[in-house]
Amino acid sequence: MENFFDLVPLVVFIPLAGMLLNLFAGQNLGERGVAIIAVGASASAFLIALLLWIAQIDTGYGAAVIDAPLLGSWIEIPSAGVDIGWQFRVDTLSVTMMLVVTGVGTLIHLYAVGYMHGDERFPRFFVYMNLFLVFMLVLVTGNNFLMMFVGWEGVGLCSFLLIGFWFDKAHGEGWKNSDAARKAFIVNRIGDFGLILGVLLTFWTFGTLDYYVPGEEPLAHHAETEEADVPLFGTGVEEAEEEAHATGPMGVFNQAEIWLEEGDHEVEFGMVSLSFKTTITIITLLFLLGATGKSAQIPLFVWLPDAMAGPTPVSALIHAATMVTAGVYMMVRSNVLYHASDTASAVVALVGAGTAIVAGYIAVGQWDIKRVLAYSTVSQLGFMVTAVGVGAYTAAMFHLVTHAFFKALLFLASGSVIHGMEHGHHHLAHAHDGHGHDHDADAHDDDFDPQDMRFMGGLREKMPITYWTYLFGTLALAGIIPFAGFWSKDEILLDSLKAGLDDGHMEGYVGFGVLLVAAAFTAFYMWRQVSLVFYGKARHEAADHAVESGRVMTVPLMTLAAFSLGIGFINIPSGFPILSALFGEHRFANWLEESVTYAHGGTANLLLAALAVLVATIAIYFARSVYSDEAMVDLSQDPLEDDLHIRRVFGWANAKLYWDEFYFSFIVYPYQRAAKWLADVLDWQFWHDFVHERIIYRSYRGATDVLTEPVDKGVIDGSFNKLGDLTRQAASRVRLIQTGYVRTYALSVLFGSLLVIFLILFPVIRELLGI
Amino acid sequence: MESSEVAIELYVVLSAILFIMGALGVLLRRNAILIFMSVELMLNAANLALAAFARQWGNGDGQVLVFFVMTVAAAEVAVGLALIVAIFRTKHSIDIDELHKFSG
Numbered sequence: 001m002e003n004f005f006d007l008v009p010l011v012v013f014i015p016l017a018g019m020l021l022n023l024f025a026g027q028n029l030g031e032r033g034v035a036i037i038a039v040g041a042s043a044s045a046f047l048i049a050l051l052l053w054i055a056q057i058d059t060g061y062g063a064a065v066i067d068a069p070l071l072g073s074w075i076e077i078p079s080a081g082v083d084i085g086w087q088f089r090v091d092t093l094s095v096t097m098m099l100v101v102t103g104v105g106t107l108i109h110l111y112a113v114g115y116m117h118g119d120e121r122f123p124r125f126f127v128y129m130n131l132f133l134v135f136m137l138v139l140v141t142g143n144n145f146l147m148m149f150v151g152w153e154g155v156g157l158c159s160f161l162l163i164g165f166w167f168d169k170a171h172g173e174g175w176k177n178s179d180a181a182r183k184a185f186i187v188n189r190i191g192d193f194g195l196i197l198g199v200l201l202t203f204w205t206f207g208t209l210d211y212y213v214p215g216e217e218p219l220a221h222h223a224e225t226e227e228a229d230v231p232l233f234g235t236g237v238e239e240a241e242e243e244a245h246a247t248g249p250m251g252v253f254n255q256a257e258i259w260l261e262e263g264d265h266e267v268e269f270g271m272v273s274l275s276f277k278t279t280i281t282i283i284t285l286l287f288l289l290g291a292t293g294k295s296a297q298i299p300l301f302v303w304l305p306d307a308m309a310g311p312t313p314v315s316a317l318i319h320a321a322t323m324v325t326a327g328v329y330m331m332v333r334s335n336v337l338y339h340a341s342d343t344a345s346a347v348v349a350l351v352g353a354g355t356a357i358v359a360g361y362i363a364v365g366q367w368d369i370k371r372v373l374a375y376s377t378v379s380q381l382g383f384m385v386t387a388v389g390v391g392a393y394t395a396a397m398f399h400l401v402t403h404a405f406f407k408a409l410l411f412l413a414s415g416s417v418i419h420g421m422e423h424g425h426h427h428l429a430h431a432h433d434g435h436g437h438d439h440d441a442d443a444h445d446d447d448f449d450p451q452d453m454r455f456m457g458g459l460r461e462k463m464p465i466t467y468w469t470y471l472f473g474t475l476a477l478a479g480i481i482p483f484a485g486f487w488s489k490d491e492i493l494l495d496s497l498k499a500g501l502d503d504g505h506m507e508g509y510v511g512f513g514v515l516l517v518a519a520a521f522t523a524f525y526m527w528r529q530v531s532l533v534f535y536g537k538a539r540h541e542a543a544d545h546a547v548e549s550g551r552v553m554t555v556p557l558m559t560l561a562a563f564s565l566g567i568g569f570i571n572i573p574s575g576f577p578i579l580s581a582l583f584g585e586h587r588f589a590n591w592l593e594e595s596v597t598y599a600h601g602g603t604a605n606l607l608l609a610a611l612a613v614l615v616a617t618i619a620i621y622f623a624r625s626v627y628s629d630e631a632m633v634d635l636s637q638d639p640l641e642d643d644l645h646i647r648r649v650f651g652w653a654n655a656k657l658y659w660d661e662f663y664f665s666f667i668v669y670p671y672q673r674a675a676k677w678l679a680d681v682l683d684w685q686f687w688h689d690f691v692h693e694r695i696i697y698r699s700y701r702g703a704t705d706v707l708t709e710p711v712d713k714g715v716i717d718g719s720f721n722k723l724g725d726l727t728r729q730a731a732s733r734v735r736l737i738q739t740g741y742v743r744t745y746a747l748s749v750l751f752g753s754l755l756v757i758f759l760i761l762f763p764v765i766r767e768l769l770g771i
Numbered sequence: 772m773e774s775s776e777v778a779i780e781l782y783v784v785l786s787a788i789l790f791i792m793g794a795l796g797v798l799l800r801r802n803a804i805l806i807f808m809s810v811e812l813m814l815n816a817a818n819l820a821l822a823a824f825a826r827q828w829g830n831g832d833g834q835v836l837v838f839f840v841m842t843v844a845a846a847e848v849a850v851g852l853a854l855i856v857a858i859f860r861t862k863h864s865i866d867i868d869e870l871h872k873f874s875g
Contacts, residue, residue, distance in 0.1 A: 738874060739874055740870070740871030740874030743797070743867065747798050750798070
């Protein structure tokens, strides 16, 4: 079974092959061929992930590091000790992520086949989707931080491409879409800047970026779990550590454990020397900055709600289930480092809790069906980040998994609703003008927005499957027992409280309190949404004519609904009546412990569970009473706004707490002003006008003037002209000798001869004359 | 044979006279053919001197050289007369002073 581990590169290369195939041949394959390739690639990757999972169970949750074929060593500088390879890591954490990414990804691919039907760029969409899978899987399977960074940037690129997928939509919508894409990309750059600094600092500190080198086991994990095996192998903990010392090269995490054990390790940065603990705090905070970008936390969450401009399957896959959880995965992967730094952990917990409550509150005031879900995603990611902050790495991953299913379900169901609304709208357009074409329908009435919940209502009868699946997702998200969200959310709440009670961490209490309120908000805004969309009477003719989506869309919905109900059972806390006996005690935690050193299972606390369910139920009851069928007849204003006191509270939520406006006035606008100033004054006036025009151009011009007039024309030309003139004058004199008369020449020849004879005879004559 | 000996001076004097006549002819006459004949006269003056000196010194070199000179002179006459005919055809005159196109 261990041989199955060698298959791990296929998880990346099969979607890559699918992407390349569709990229080069997609235009000629037709929708059917493209869909088969794309969904097939995703499904094959899922099958490989399943095989890896089975192999892991078979080998006792063994981990393995597999070299990528053909790629080999990636960055190798022997003199500097740099050797970063393309290595895939198979362990329980990465397999969990692989299963989620490919499993949910496959269902969403399938759904997208129906959703994108008829789109003129159908093949391109699936090329991007498969490319996303490639990068996401590189991110989660890499064995070093640099591979993770490559995946991290790659999914960011795919996110950008897919948010702006409909960049050419009519009526200015295209601009909004591409603006949203750019916003996502730029905001993510800020986070990525933090991440790459963190990665560089990690390399500087540890001299490697590998999580664990091949064959290496997490150290502390040995200490905690394998003491029972000591007699068998004959090595104690100390010996195991010495062994690790002796083997030389070590991954980041084990090295960190050893240095933490030693306690007095100092890290040299040129002239500065920092204690190891401080270094870790800096690294983890930089990682946190990366996570706030990718996982949409305060202060960088603003891009995610706008990212809903992309097609709904994209929102489900990238901006709910997988990519946005990359930050949480990264922090869980680095749990050794976060565990070592109380300061960083506290900051993480507070950031997460703050995000959870702020986004949960904003979600209450939104009218756009997808925006509610977007803020909900931000809020739920806040839950996960809080869990990381309080050291509940199992709970964070658990919530990541359950959330991936039910939030993907909710997004896909909302896409089904939007589809139904658009269908109803087209139907209307046909009814109103007999020969109206689909594309003219948009012009029918400009106010209509298929995503605005104010136009919906009463869709329960029109779209029963969508309704029921949506309800499952809602109950899971609200945390109603026995749906998946209940188990994971409850564990986060419990662990936060425990962090406060047992370890005395203040952020534990804060996190618990804030998350409980955020959970109430969650239940409230979700039930508000369900009421607005599905209950009451249709408030627009389009909603009256909405129809259920096709099977290719409803089947993934139903599958995800089943998971939203059942996936929570993988991690029943120990001691929970009946269920823990039925499904085993915190099996997911046991599974995760093998690769996440500081993961731990939860014990059931029925009081807290009851409290959480009670809070959610009350919130749901409250929501239903506010958004009753009678109150929803006229939605010119939200029922919450009827009360003068609550009106402002709703207004703030509706205005998203003016967060974007705040960024615009304090960051974007000053930045634009500064850029304009730099462009006008520094670049144009100073650099162009002054330096270039005045100094460089004029001095050059002056120098050339001097060189042309006196030097070139005066001295050089003059001297040559003079020489020519002299030659000509001399020649005009000399040529007078040439008379042209032959006899003149003859005479001169004679004289010349006589002269020569005279010269020859001169000595003789002189002798004769005795001179 | 001693009695028939003629003094070398006489040959040289005759040769000089012939040469001067030739030279003057070249310089003073304008008729191309006459100039040509004068040139021949000068050549033959030289030949005479060569032959006389050769005989004087009992050396055959001078005699041989005379033959060369006569050969070259014959060739020169051929070319020269052809030139004169060509000139006459273009100019209808063989007055040498009318040919001064190369005047500077």
